[in-house]
Amino acid sequence: MTTQTIQYEYAPGHFKASEPSVYQPEMLDEGEMILNMGPQHPSTHGVLRFEVVTNGEIIVDVVPHLGYLHRCFEKHAQSLPFNQTIPFVDRLDYLAAMNSEHAFVMGVEKMLGIQNDIPKRTEYIRVLVAELNRIAAHFVGIGTYALDIGAYTPFLWLMRDREHIQRLLEWVSGARMLYNYIWVGGLFYDLPVGFEERCREFISYLKPKLVELKQLVIENEIFVKRTANVGVLPLSVAIDYGCTGPMLRGSGLRYDLRRVDGYSVYPELDFAIPIGEGKMGTVGDCWDRNNVRVLECHESIRIVEQCLDQLLGDHKRTREYDPQAVVPKKIRPKAMDFYARAESSKGELGFFFRTDGKSDVPVRCKARSCCFHNLSVISEISKGAMLADLVAIIGSIDVVMGEVDR
Structure with missing residues (x-):
């Protein structure tokens, strides 16, 4: 009887079997060595490890090892009716749950x-709460990125x-992060009385804070360097790897x-699409990606203000309005293959459905x-960089592992 030995590495909260390395010692050139790097980002502890091949301080290759979170979203979605899957959609990108719900429900x-x-x-x-959540998600991405490279105050x-x-979102839905608020055919409930006025007060408070953010972080000399x-x-590389969102626009x-597909009421709203312009360095660098996120926060504020104008004007609260009036009693689509997509805070979030026409449970659901696509480009943009810059590169991708290991 033979005994197999498995090495275990500690991860917060549990132990996991050590995944074999892609690189073996005999594959390395003279002077190269393998380093295991991570976690470096608050979103990656225990669920993302980087196998780094270096030659001195220069990065030769980076291999991300994914998994260990075991979200199993797609398996859950293939075991439940469409309307009961929404709480699991929240747990994909749990920092932008409203955006994920919006994409799934519209599909x-x-x-x-x-x-x-x-x-x-x-x-x-829907657009109002999604854009508020987009700002909140970008705040986490920018704040933790500043923290990654040594700035503590912006994070706080x-x-x-x-x-x-x-x-505000907890007031709307009753939940702090995982909302289950946007339903197929409508909403869980209308906005609370007084929400629109409170939201306007918050927007007035937030606008000068974004000016401070630009001065404190984006234009900070140390951050720029x-x-x-x-x-x-x-x-060209971003397109080849399927990168979307601030990664592609950067x-x-x-x-x-929101512009290309023109879904929901976005075609009726006035907002710009910021892109990277290489103002501080080269187009597509870490600075550009973070600057795009900050500029998108400004545009989301413009969208929120326009939504509030409509909700207090032409589409104000009435006794006749029922947010669940179109919610179907039974969701049983025809047999088909269907793909729908929307712009999440990180990029294109899409859902593929395969239905048999007999059940309200999809035969196949693929997210x-x-x-996942944005993270896959890490090797391409890290080769030749200094080892100390890898932390800055990883953080600039703004990855949430709940959406990667699905």
């Missing part, structure tokens, strides 16, 4: 052919302001599904994760 509605029956007030509320300030958004000309992602392409 199911288009598959059922009821997308044109959704009341306008419902659509404006951004978490403070994010907390205001979390409280750590991020400009580092981790440059050429546009490389200079003005591509945003197209923007975080």
